[in-house]
Amino acid sequence: LSAAYAALAVELTKHEIRSIGGYSLGRVIGEGPSSLFLLSLVATESSIYLVTELCSGGELFDYLVEQCAPPAGTGGLALAETRRIFGQLVLGVAYLHSEGVVHRDLKLENVLLDENVNVKIADMGFGREFERGRWLETKVGTLGYTAPEIVAGSRYLGEQVDIWSLGVILYALLTGSLPFDDDDESVMRSLILAGRYAVPAFLDPDASDLVQRILVVDPLRRPSLRDILAHPFFTRVPGPSSPPTTTARGPAP
Known part of the structure; x- marks a missing residue:
């Protein structure tokens, strides 16, 4: 052989x-x-x-860029589509975790779409098995999506870093941009470590609340995947358009 x-x-x-x-x-x-x-x-x-399998829809990154480019629209995806895509992604990550596997490099480029724009999680090169509650140490991932504890060089819980990355993806789907983004990587690291990002005023209140609950610097305060799926962003029956929320900066309370 x-x-x-x-x-x-x-x-x-x-x-x-x-x-x-x-x-x-x-x-x-x-x-x-x-x-x-x-x-x-x-x-x-x-x-x-x-x-x-063939994923003819390409990367979620390219799909988001295409949908948000003028004259297709402004900001991120429509709320209903964001809810559907993000919900599929959360369910997929929940399955990985239930099988004792963490991804550790969740990002728009590692989410593929089939011909019906259904989510397919890809690129498991940094994936590994884990034991719940056991700390990991290997520094992996893509900076803009990387959890603060990894940026800080600390030990981390695999499930919690995946949840942070999901929060970054949700923000991107809603706004068309990343929460932590700068040409200077040292500035980006500082923003991630401080949990400092802009919350656009146009965000749906439930969507804004979910993003801020996920992107919390303390990993033990982040919601579980079950909590995310039970959040009003998914469970509240859509009603008339809500007035814009106020703009805020900084970590979630």
Whole structure:
């Protein structure tokens, strides 16, 4: 066998896989809700390729840019569409966590869409198994979506960093921009560590409240995925348009 086949064989026959690459993770979560379905594996002398279902809708990032570009609209996606896409994403992450897996690099570019604009979570390269309540230490992720505890170089709980990243994605879907964004990475790190971001006045009150509850610097104060799905953003029956909220800056109370 080639070195790639040998490595693949070892990985897939482990009784207790502690750190999972994208290819083997597909075997664990490929049939879960909002998970990218793994069809087959192809190994060569130097590489291992994943063959997955086709996601003709592309990346959520590109979809958001397209939908928000003039004259299509301003700001983020429509509230109903944001609720649907974000709800699918939360359910998908909840499934990962229920299987003992954390993603650790959730971002718009790692969320794919099928032909019906349904969510498919992709790129599990930083995914790994975890034990609930056990601290992780590896510094991974993409800065604009990375939780403060990782930016600070502290130990962290895998579930909580995924929840923070979900908050960043929700903000982006609602506003068309990222909450923590600057050309200077040191400035961006400072903003993340302080939990400082602008809350646009045009946001729906329930949406604004959910964002501010998720993007809390203290990971132990962030809501669980169950709490997120039970939030009025999802449960309240849509009514007439609400008046704009006031603008605020800074971490959630």
